[in-house]
């Protein structure tokens with residue numbers, strides 16, 4: 261291998277690198293380059309997220325494996341309840357959600373980074389906030405339903421997660437602020453009705469809501485404050501929820 | 504529920520912080536959430552459940568010893584553990600020459616015909632949405648990614664198997680992953696209009 265390959269040559273190898281499909285010497289060369297090249301690092305992380313999605317399954321670990329892992333730690337193993345905390349979903353569904361979670365988590369990462377760029381105070385508030393913690397628990401739970409509200413042109417993207425108990429969290433940080441006298445409003449759409457799930461204000465961030473009926477889709481509108489009972493606006497963004 | 508130190512209430516990032524404080528209950532919770540996925544990937548690559556268990560054990564011991572390696576801003580804990588698992592399983596495959604030889608012969612036969620690695624790959628249940636995204640790729644990109652990721656081969660080995668130039672295989676893998684990312688972002692998160 262020729263020594264000292266440049267950005268262009270090494271960037272061509274990033275896909276293979278993410279799949280562990282390079283030789284050891286190349287891996288070392290690429291990783292040294294990643295340490296200094298932000299562009300390649302960004303691309304490499306995107307490839308890794310896809311690679312992880314390729315590796316996602318809904319397999320059950322064999323009985324007794326945790327006990328063997330715990331036994332090789334230094335101290336006494338803690339008790340572990342391996343039973344799921346919620347009802348089990350059909351395997352097909354769990355698999356789909358797990359894949360969706362990978363993509364959604366990538367989005368959440370951006371959210372955190374964006375905020376860090378703004379003000380540290382915001383970041384601290386987000387991390388300390390009980391609401392943020394509850395939302396992250398819901399995000400990590402494979403039994404939660406996840407979706408992204410999108411505008412037709414793709415400029416508005418609002419991740420949403422609804423846990424098994426029907427509590428939903430809207431990660432609305434990146435919505436543009438509305439002018440005075442306007443408010444965002446969230447709607448739940450089922451086969452035969454549309455209900456308001458909440459009036460979010462002109463500058464929502466992380467919002468919790470209750471999904472009280474069986475909802476197939478969510479929609480977001482821009483309304484006159486203080487919100488309306490029946491919307492006549494076309495939705496700014498919509499999401500179909502996975503069943 | 505709701506106790507502040509109840510690890511089952513923590514998000515993955517906070518869970519890893521707790522692991523860094525040597526809390527075994529936090530590692531147990533990480534295993535509860537992701538142990539099945541890690542084991543499933545190891546078994547798919549290695550075939551042998553016993554070796555898959557060893558790799559799974561290694562992955563979680565590595566998390567216990569070096570929780571600082573996980574950077575929450577770069578992605579989910581699940582992704583991090585699966586990437587670790589894949590790397591370790593591939594190391595084992597490459598150290599195992601006899602198995603590789605046998606597989607290469609099978610793959611070489613398959614490479615000439617309408618491609619048949621699918622059977623082998625999809626034996627283990629594969630995420631439906633990922634399979635769909637992979638299925639939407641142009642055939643040459645899909646083959647290259649499958650041989651590399653599920654077969655644990657280097658792009659050079661893939662190039663030989665497919666009788667294609669190395670540079671072509673590199674770029675097929677790269678563009679295939681980009682395309683999959685776009686498809687997953689659309690379909691994985693539910694239908695948007």
Ligand SMILES: [Zn+2]
Nearest residue numbers: 267271297300
């Ligand atoms: Zn670079």
